[in-house]
Amino acid sequence: MIKIAVxxxxxxxxxxxxxxxxxxxxxxxxxxQIILIGKEDVVREELKKHTFRDGxxxxxxxxxxxxxxxxxxxxxxxxxDSSLVVGMNMVKRGEADAIVSAGSSxxxxxxxxxxxxxIKGVERPPLxxxxxxxxxxxxxxxxxxxxDARPSHLVQFARMGSIYMEHVVGVKSPRxxxxxxxxxxxxxxxxxxxxxxxxxxxxxxxxxGSIEAREIPHGGADVVVCEAFVGNVILKxxxxxxxxxxxxxxxxxxxxxxxxxxxxxVKPALKETLKxxxxxxxGGAPLxxxxxxxxxxxxxxxATEVCNSIIQCVTFKEQGINExxxxxxxxxxxxEGKE
Amino acid sequence: MIKIAVxxxxxxxxxxxxxxxxxxxxxxxxxxQIILIGKEDVVREELKKHTFRDGxxxxxxxxxxxxxxxxxxxxxxxxxDSSLVVGMNMVKRGEADAIVSAGSSxxxxxxxxxxxxxIKGVERPPLxxxxxxxxxxxxxxxxxxxxDARPSHLVQFARMGSIYMEHVVGVKSPRxxxxxxxxxxxxxxxxxxxxxxxxxxxxxxxxxGSIEAREIPHGGADVVVCEAFVGNVILKxxxxxxxxxxxxxxxxxxxxxxxxxxxxxVKPALKETLKxxxxxxxGGAPLxxxxxxxxxxxxxxxATEVCNSIIQCVTFKEQGINExxxxxxxxxxxxEGKE
Numbered sequence: 001m002i003k004i005a006v007x008x009x010x011x012x013x014x015x016x017x018x019x020x021x022x023x024x025x026x027x028x029x030x031x032x033q034i035i036l037i038g039k040e041d042v043v044r045e046e047l048k049k050h051t052f053r054d055g056x057x058x059x060x061x062x063x064x065x066x067x068x069x070x071x072x073x074x075x076x077x078x079x080x081d082s083s084l085v086v087g088m089n090m091v092k093r094g095e096a097d098a099i100v101s102a103g104s105s106x107x108x109x110x111x112x113x114x115x116x117x118x119i120k121g122v123e124r125p126p127l128x129x130x131x132x133x134x135x136x137x138x139x140x141x142x143x144x145x146x147x148d149a150r151p152s153h154l155v156q157f158a159r160m161g162s163i164y165m166e167h168v169v170g171v172k173s174p175r176x177x178x179x180x181x182x183x184x185x186x187x188x189x190x191x192x193x194x195x196x197x198x199x200x201x202x203x204x205x206x207x208x209g210s211i212e213a214r215e216i217p218h219g220g221a222d223v224v225v226c227e228a229f230v231g232n233v234i235l236k237x238x239x240x241x242x243x244x245x246x247x248x249x250x251x252x253x254x255x256x257x258x259x260x261x262x263x264x265x266v267k268p269a270l271k272e273t274l275k276x277x278x279x280x281x282x283g284g285a286p287l288x289x290x291x292x293x294x295x296x297x298x299x300x301x302x303a304t305e306v307c308n309s310i311i312q313c314v315t316f317k318e319q320g321i322n323e324x325x326x327x328x329x330x331x332x333x334x335x336e337g338k339e
Numbered sequence: 340m341i342k343i344a345v346x347x348x349x350x351x352x353x354x355x356x357x358x359x360x361x362x363x364x365x366x367x368x369x370x371x372q373i374i375l376i377g378k379e380d381v382v383r384e385e386l387k388k389h390t391f392r393d394g395x396x397x398x399x400x401x402x403x404x405x406x407x408x409x410x411x412x413x414x415x416x417x418x419x420d421s422s423l424v425v426g427m428n429m430v431k432r433g434e435a436d437a438i439v440s441a442g443s444s445x446x447x448x449x450x451x452x453x454x455x456x457x458i459k460g461v462e463r464p465p466l467x468x469x470x471x472x473x474x475x476x477x478x479x480x481x482x483x484x485x486x487d488a489r490p491s492h493l494v495q496f497a498r499m500g501s502i503y504m505e506h507v508v509g510v511k512s513p514r515x516x517x518x519x520x521x522x523x524x525x526x527x528x529x530x531x532x533x534x535x536x537x538x539x540x541x542x543x544x545x546x547x548g549s550i551e552a553r554e555i556p557h558g559g560a561d562v563v564v565c566e567a568f569v570g571n572v573i574l575k576x577x578x579x580x581x582x583x584x585x586x587x588x589x590x591x592x593x594x595x596x597x598x599x600x601x602x603x604x605v606k607p608a609l610k611e612t613l614k615x616x617x618x619x620x621x622g623g624a625p626l627x628x629x630x631x632x633x634x635x636x637x638x639x640x641x642a643t644e645v646c647n648s649i650i651q652c653v654t655f656k657e658q659g660i661n662e663x664x665x666x667x668x669x670x671x672x673x674x675e676g677k678e
Binding site for chain 1: 472473527528551552556557569577579580587598600601605607608609610
């Protein structure tokens, strides 16, 4: 039985869509147990709208909620009875294998490190979402957890990312590349230039060199390594350019009577193809390298995204990703898991 | 009379498309004179295909060509008779007001600084392309010239970018924002955190704060300030996501008979709208802050892009952009223009 804590109060559509997604996930798998964390009366009221197997979904009361705009460190320290902190403590104590939250990114990142704690040997836990490409998906790592990273961090990202892509997504010997401003080894800023030779020498990964941002959507690498600032820019620009272009396509289709008729004919086929380029269906972003699993889903996640994120936790647990990370990275360093 | 040197040998479609674009530009304006630089026999042979006003286009022989893959510093130093070096020397000596090249980016950046030289007071000359947005265009500055920039560089980018957007593009009091991973002032990496307060205090610019990458395609700022690594990632991801999405749209339209018929009806209108999101029509990227004007156009530029880049030089010169930059930045520093 895999136990997954779900932050019922975090996200733009909480608690309704979060709970709906949790119920969906429960319906898909017999071997998971979901603990919904939040204001008990609110959660129970919402649960009444759904049917589910007795005992498969339980409720854990948490009287507080962390808002998106709250300074994360403060929020984690002070709101001991918030849904996020209560859930993370359950993961820490082993009462849950994973926590899924659509709440404040900052609080999730801080809470993951401070409460759940790092695996011994992991220097910095990266946030690693899957992003759609022409060929399927790639893992973008790191994407928001650690700005101003050091070369050794990036090497660990490459190793953890490889493990994740191979065992959760199922890509054999995933191609690892570092984001750069040119394909040649001598290109780049100081961080990339220092990291490049370390990646070349790193055992156990399939390092293919630099990747220019242009090649990311084409699927030029399976594991796209970068420091968090650049990763965040990539993730958000993906969304922004996509949204703008699609609105331009719609605008074009609505601009004349002729094109409007065409649009009616084109629409179903177009919808199907564009769905494959929709980031939300790939679930949330795991914060890798923690003593447990913390998954951040997009703040505007609806039931489908929440459900997918929960199912993703099952694969993560079944494949023993944390054991593999511990094996791969644990031998090198003896740093403690908490700060 | 504005004199514009054109590197006839640089770019994927040189010399044919470059020369065609130059002839087009000459046909549009009586007040420009174009100097085509390259192997004289090759250029003259190509020119025979076109008609133009006598004396408006001249040819300057240059026996060498810098290839894209050559290490830039070496190429600039050793190939004294390359089309790029010859052209830049003409700008330096005042025999040309500007040079347009679709050749090696690295060589253009190095040559601009080493041969043409910086305006007194300018610390680093940024490469500043216009990128399409929902609302029109924004200036992305810096986008490839200076990795590992310092806060003072970014402040100068903001000031030079404002002058360019106001006087070349015609945006009154352009909104300046710094690329960041969150909207709040306390977010960001070390560089952004240090630069933010400097931009807030900077006189003469309309600083509106941070911009997340998601908002760039929506037109959230007119002058988008960032260091070169991030700028390069933004520019190239713009291209990559755009190309991938459009190929998905086409794929969707071709997936059934019904959608194929629809596609025929939709096509003309769609083409028109998407053209407005095509970066190439906005001309090349100027390297700002030099004693003269150096414009880099995309390596795969065809005649239209070359023509637009040339016309852009006219506005730059007419509006006295360099004089304005000199006035704005020249008072502060006494650094020499050449290294």
